[in-house]
Amino acid sequence: MIVGEQKPLEEIMNLLGDARRVLVVGCGTCVTVCFAGGEKEAAILASALRMKSQLEGHPMEVDEVTVQRQCEWEYIDPLADRLKDYDAILSLACGIGVQAMNERFPESITLPGLNTTFLGLPEEHGVWVERCQACGDCILGLTFGICPIARCSKQLLNGPCGGSQNGVCEVSSDVPCAWHLIWERAIQFGQVERLLEVQPPKNWSRSRDGGPRKIVREDLRLPEKA
Amino acid sequence: MKYAAEWLDKIGLGGERVRMVNLSSAMAVQFAEAVREMTEKIRQLGPNPLRHT
Amino acid sequence: MTEAFEPRILAFCCHYCAYAAADLAGVMRLNYPTGIRIVEVPCSGRVEVSEILHAFEHGADGVMVAG
Numbered sequence: 619m620i621v622g623e624q625k626p627l628e629e630i631m632n633l634l635g636d637a638r639r640v641l642v643v644g645c646g647t648c649v650t651v652c653f654a655g656g657e658k659e660a661a662i663l664a665s666a667l668r669m670k671s672q673l674e675g676h677p678m679e680v681d682e683v684t685v686q687r688q689c690e691w692e693y694i695d696p697l698a699d700r701l702k703d704y705d706a707i708l709s710l711a712c713g714i715g716v717q718a719m720n721e722r723f724p725e726s727i728t729l730p731g732l733n734t735t736f737l738g739l740p741e742e743h744g745v746w747v748e749r750c751q752a753c754g755d756c757i758l759g760l761t762f763g764i765c766p767i768a769r770c771s772k773q774l775l776n777g778p779c780g781g782s783q784n785g786v787c788e789v790s791s792d793v794p795c796a797w798h799l800i801w802e803r804a805i806q807f808g809q810v811e812r813l814l815e816v817q818p819p820k821n822w823s824r825s826r827d828g829g830p831r832k833i834v835r836e837d838l839r840l841p842e843k844a
Numbered sequence: 845m846k847y848a849a850e851w852l853d854k855i856g857l858g859g860e861r862v863r864m865v866n867l868s869s870a871m872a873v874q875f876a877e878a879v880r881e882m883t884e885k886i887r888q889l890g891p892n893p894l895r896h897t
Numbered sequence: 898m899t900e901a902f903e904p905r906i907l908a909f910c911c912h913y914c915a916y917a918a919a920d921l922a923g924v925m926r927l928n929y930p931t932g933i934r935i936v937e938v939p940c941s942g943r944v945e946v947s948e949i950l951h952a953f954e955h956g957a958d959g960v961m962v963a964g
Binding site for chain 2: 626627662666669670672673
Binding site: 845847848851852855857861862863864865866867868869870871872873874875876878879880882883885886887889890891892894895 | 906
């Protein structure tokens with residue numbers, strides 16, 4: 619899932635500036651399950667903004683609404699009629715949702731209430747870790763299901779560096795060495811010889827180095843209207 | 845509860861205004877005591893500033 | 898303010914424990930401050946943070962969650 623965390627309240631207040639009427643728009647997908655921007659968080663933030671702005675002497679009217687998925691037109695289109703009643707829209711979706719709102723409703727300004735942090739999973743309740751960097755050319759099949767692009771601090775392709783100590787990365791004692799994990803998996807499956815094959819430099823043109831990416835599936839496109 | 849208190853701090857109302865107590869159904873005396881303690885604490889903190897803005 | 902400040906406290910009380918304890922306090926004729934307002938909930942885990950904030954937004958001086 620996409621993992622995000624809410625921006626500090628002060629920063630959100632600054633972003634909103636002089637706006638008097640604000641609509642907080644939550645998202646019911648990734649940011650709901652990482653407790654950053656779902657229905658509950660939207661209700662809490664809206665209440666907090668109302669109280670803080672009142673205490674600071676410039677009360678805001680803040681309403682909230684949560685859509686199932688802010689990154690698809692079908693789910694945000696029903697908001698269209700409401701937006702003109704507000705000076706600013708505060709999105710609690712990831713960066714994709716914020717941009718979808720701005721793109722679909724260019725007359726309103728939609729501001730981000732979250733920092734979109736990474737693609738990852740909840741390792742345990744309350745702890746999220748990064749697992750994928752969307753590099754566009756998956757090598758998990760070569761690395762026994764552990765991604766050295768997302769999980770090795772140096773994104774190495776051919777084994778650990780000298781900073782790997784007892785299975786831990788030198789960057790932080792919190793970070794397990796991805797290559798140590800890959801090596802253990804190779805031993806588990808009795809296939810360490812597969813790791814001896816040297817991997818050439820990765821083709822990053824399929825990642826962000828090739829510019830913004832796009833997928834077109836002709837089989838799924840609707841016929842152009844005559 | 846910690847999360848609620850953090851929000852109250854961020855808003856500027858003060859996290860001490862919220863409190864959790866654990867009681868069994870037989871703990872009437874402790875209930876009355878908790879209400880007294882809480883009332884005294886809030887009396888010291890003063891009224892909710894939102895009531896006068 | 899002319900009159901003395903009497904804190905208004907909202908208490909979310911679990912049906913099975915704290916609410917029953919409050920009931921028993923009544924039966925036992927125990928004295929406790931009058932500024933308390935009790936909301937019975939099926940379980941104190943039912944109480945949302947947004948509901949606690951809602952209470953403050955509407956003028957509560959303090960909130961107690963008892964379970």
